[in-house]
Amino acid sequence: MPGLSFTLPHWLYWVGLIVFPIVAMVLARRPRPAQRRYSSALGYLILVTGGIIGLHRFYLKNLVGLVYIPIFVFILYANGQEQDARSVLSDMANQMRVAERTLAREEPRIAEARESLPALEAEVAGAEEGSFALRSAERRLERAQETIETGERRLVEARAAIEEFGPQRDAAAEARQGWSNWAGRAFYLILALLAIDAVLLPFMVRKANANLPDERKTEAELALEAIEAEEGPKHDREYATNWIDRLSLFCGEFVAYWAVIAVFVYYYEVIARYVFNSPTNWAHEAMYLMFGMQYLIAGTYAMLTETHVRVDVFYAPLSRRRKAWVDLFTSVFFFIFAGTLLVTSWIFAMDAIAVPSGNSVISDWARSDLTLIEMLGSLSLDQWTDPAIRWGEISFNEWEVPLWPMKWVMVMGGLLLVLQGISKFGKDIRAIRQGA
Known part of the structure; x- marks a missing residue:
């Protein structure tokens, strides 16, 4: 039985996490044909x-x-x-x-x-x-x-x-x-x-x-679909009232397609392990890192669309104005959490590119051996393409994937969460002023 010795290149992993969602979002927005x-x-x-x-x-x-x-x-x-x-x-x-x-x-x-x-x-x-x-x-x-x-x-x-x-x-x-x-x-x-x-x-x-049958819908079916569309759940885009909300919606949809990547990767792992007797040393780590980043980025989408878990026994019956007052008071705890996440993520991210094994100018800057101006002046294409230059924290298994990009995604997640909190704070003040 032939074996599989494919190891996912690091660059393909990170490029795939960026390119695949973009392609999927474009395909998802195509108009549906009248007949399947x-x-x-x-x-x-x-x-x-x-x-x-x-x-x-x-x-x-x-x-x-x-x-x-x-x-x-x-x-x-x-x-x-x-x-x-x-x-x-x-x-x-x-x-x-x-x-x-x-x-x-x-x-x-x-x-x-x-x-x-x-x-x-x-x-x-x-x-x-x-x-x-x-x-x-x-x-x-x-x-x-x-x-x-x-x-x-x-x-x-x-x-x-x-x-x-x-x-x-x-x-x-x-x-x-x-x-x-x-x-x-x-x-x-x-x-x-x-x-x-x-x-x-x-x-x-x-x-x-x-051999496809005629799938033209009857007037009754069309009328039923219209009623369901009118009474159906709120569409995501209806939550967006400013650029922060639109950014949160985009990021939520972007990382949602990472779940599709997981289906392909785990399918490949199962086939490689049980058909070719060639288990991979990268599939599991690649996916749990991806899901960790997805969790951080999707937090702002969950906050915008109010899909996170919470106890609604006392909150749900309140009017919109009273809900806004409750949200204002509890936002103190939210900003403490989001601010702490942002600060600690920044520290983790800087430490990840300042590891002692790093020999690039970016690692030197992160360790305060170079100033920002000196680092920017020393940057060249070799810093990114020379295999002798190693910078940033890497994993400890055989795949040795760089971990510093994930740490910077933590920073992005914290920043998006703070921005969405600011947007929610403004909406609550507006609701109190309007007396809704």
Whole structure:
């Protein structure tokens, strides 16, 4: 079975977090077609991401996709058997190594002890009865005999282990290779089917579109949709009354699409781990860092749209003016929290780029070794492209992703939260003045 050795480049990770939401926001704002149609572009996307289990066929309502499922299940079964055989092989190999080390250690010891026996026996025979020399020679002779006896017993056990575990190791190795070959053949069969479907996909899309039923809505359905739209929930853009609100809405929508990235990444991790036996060392860390940044940026959106958790037993029945008074009084605690978050995040962010291992001018500036003017005058393209220049805090696992961008996102989250608090403060004062 072929393996996967792909490691997500750091630059692609950060660029993806910026570019993907922008593209998604543009696509989400496209006008919807009057009638639902199948798309070749979407079909190819599904083929690349989920074609291994025939999802592109199911997207087109084509039951031929069921052919992929038993092949995929067989790959999973074969990989499971291969992992079991690998565990047995590892155990048997360890037992063999222990036995071989025992042979390599004990055989020279026994040979050396046997060579010393005649001299030790002669020394015992020639020593004076009851003397210290006799007792010392007897002890050395006993130790040599014990070494021979113990070593021979260990040699017997080691040879028995080699005879026992050797065939089991060879059988496990053969089983592992066999299951790996079968899994590889099944995988290449799926690749062949995907190559055929990649050629046939435009024809399948046209056929699926030709078989679409007429989806024109009746007047009753249109009237019902109009009533639901009129009585439905408040749209997000209705919350925005100033540029701070619009910024909060934009940031909330921007980071919301990061959840889609997580779907792709974890899907890749599952396929890499269970299909190719190649678990990644970057997927988990990349996603929990992303969700941490999403939580910080989305806080201002939750505050604007009032979607955070709170106890409304006493607050909900109040009038808008009284709610504004309550919000004004409790805003003291909010600004303490938001201000503390902003200040501490700034300290964390500066510390992240001032780590002692950093050898860039930005790290020198963060450590106060350079002034701001000196740092700006020393900046060049090499500071960003030279691999010998390392700056900023990095993670401790093998991926070694820079952590300083996340720390600066914390600063952005704190700043956005403070700005949204100011916007809410102004709205509350306006509500009190208007007596609403």
